[in-house]
Amino acid sequence: MKNLSILTIALIATLLLSCDKSPEKITAANLQKIATINTNGLTKQYVLENRFIDVDLDIVNKEINDRTKNKYQKPELAKAKAAIYRFYKNVSIKDGHYIQTIKSAKELNISDKLFLLFSTNIQKMNKSLDSLRAKKVEVEMPPADEKYFSSLLN
Amino acid sequence: MLFFPTLITHADEICPPGLCWDPNLEWCDICDEGGGGGQSASASFAYPAQTSGTLSFNGNQVVDYTVKNNNILGVLLTTNSNPNIYPGGWSVALYPGQSSTKVYSILKNVPIGWVFTVTTGSDAANVSMSATWNSW
Numbered sequence: 001m002k003n004l005s006i007l008t009i010a011l012i013a014t015l016l017l018s019c020d021k022s023p024e025k026i027t028a029a030n031l032q033k034i035a036t037i038n039t040n041g042l043t044k045q046y047v048l049e050n051r052f053i054d055v056d057l058d059i060v061n062k063e064i065n066d067r068t069k070n071k072y073q074k075p076e077l078a079k080a081k082a083a084i085y086r087f088y089k090n091v092s093i094k095d096g097h098y099i100q101t102i103k104s105a106k107e108l109n110i111s112d113k114l115f116l117l118f119s120t121n122i123q124k125m126n127k128s129l130d131s132l133r134a135k136k137v138e139v140e141m142p143p144a145d146e147k148y149f150s151s152l153l154n
Numbered sequence: 155m156l157f158f159p160t161l162i163t164h165a166d167e168i169c170p171p172g173l174c175w176d177p178n179l180e181w182c183d184i185c186d187e188g189g190g191g192g193q194s195a196s197a198s199f200a201y202p203a204q205t206s207g208t209l210s211f212n213g214n215q216v217v218d219y220t221v222k223n224n225n226i227l228g229v230l231l232t233t234n235s236n237p238n239i240y241p242g243g244w245s246v247a248l249y250p251g252q253s254s255t256k257v258y259s260i261l262k263n264v265p266i267g268w269v270f271t272v273t274t275g276s277d278a279a280n281v282s283m284s285a286t287w288n289s290w
Contacts, residue, residue, distance in 0.1 A: 060226060064224055064225065064226075064280055065200075065280070067181060067182050068181075068182075069181060070180060070181035071180040071181065077226075080226045081226075081250075081251065084226060084249075084250045084251065088249055088250070091249075098228075117226075117227065118227070121227040121228050122228070124276070124277065125228045125230065125247060125276070128230050128275045128276065129230070129247065131275075132230070132245060132275065137232075137242065137245055138242075138245065139230065139245040139246065139247055140244070140245065140246045140247070140254065141246075141247045142246065142247075142248070142249075142252060142254050144249050144252070148249065148251075148252055151251065152251055
């Protein structure tokens with residue numbers, strides 16, 4: 001009976017240890033392993049195919065903060081970047097404000113939730129720009145050029 | 155692509171020791187040995203978890219300082235530096251994923267203890283700050 005108890009404890013301990021999924025430490029060897037994974041071009045694919053885009057913001061947030069993975073290993077962020085690409089292709093800068101020419105999510109084939117998020121951000125940015133300028137603060141607004149858009153796709 | 159040794163001194167560092175933040179790949183990569191050439195430092199800032207982000211290092215007289223918006227929303231950032239080069243700070247509005255670089259220079263004895271402090275007027279921010287300079 002005593003031997004059986006010891007065996008049972010040993011078995012449970014073995015099972016628990018085998019279930020330990022603690023994240024791998026960042027080492028040179030692990031980085032080399034990660035570097036061989038190629039999921040390049042996912043954002044470009046979404047943009048070119050004009051597929052409907054919705055993203056899980058919690059997953060995007062986790063992916064943004066995950067320093068153990070490179071940008072090619074973040075599929076939800078890739079989708080978000082494609083949505084950013086579509087949206088900001090229709091945003092310009094005029095008289096120190098962002099001007100959004102698109103009025104609905106349908107025009108961009110993205111979810112209403114994403115469209116509202118981007119639109120609200122544009123409105124808030126414009127308000128913040130106004131309040132900073134009221135305090136005589138000069139704000140630089142680098143334009144969204146082709147280099148910027150290709151950085152989203154790559 | 156070259157990666158230079160980082161001289162990260164703050165708790166809000168991006169990469170573990172021995173690894174450097176590569177803003178192009180957006181991850182921590184193996185640092186280049188450097189060999190007395192270019193140097194770099196990096197740090198990150200997430201608001202509202204942090205009220206400000208600080209990047210400090212001993213650098214040369216001329217430093218290229220870059221801020222990158224890692225968030226999926228636009229952000230307004232203000233960077234104040236010590237030594238103070240741009241009175242009132244450098245304010246910039248960045249699109250999602252966009253970065254902007256400013257040259258900071260001062261004529262003083264090297265090494266110069268640069269401190270860059272970034273704050274935001276936006277509701278949320280996830281920003282990486284990096285600086286590069288040549289060895290003296």
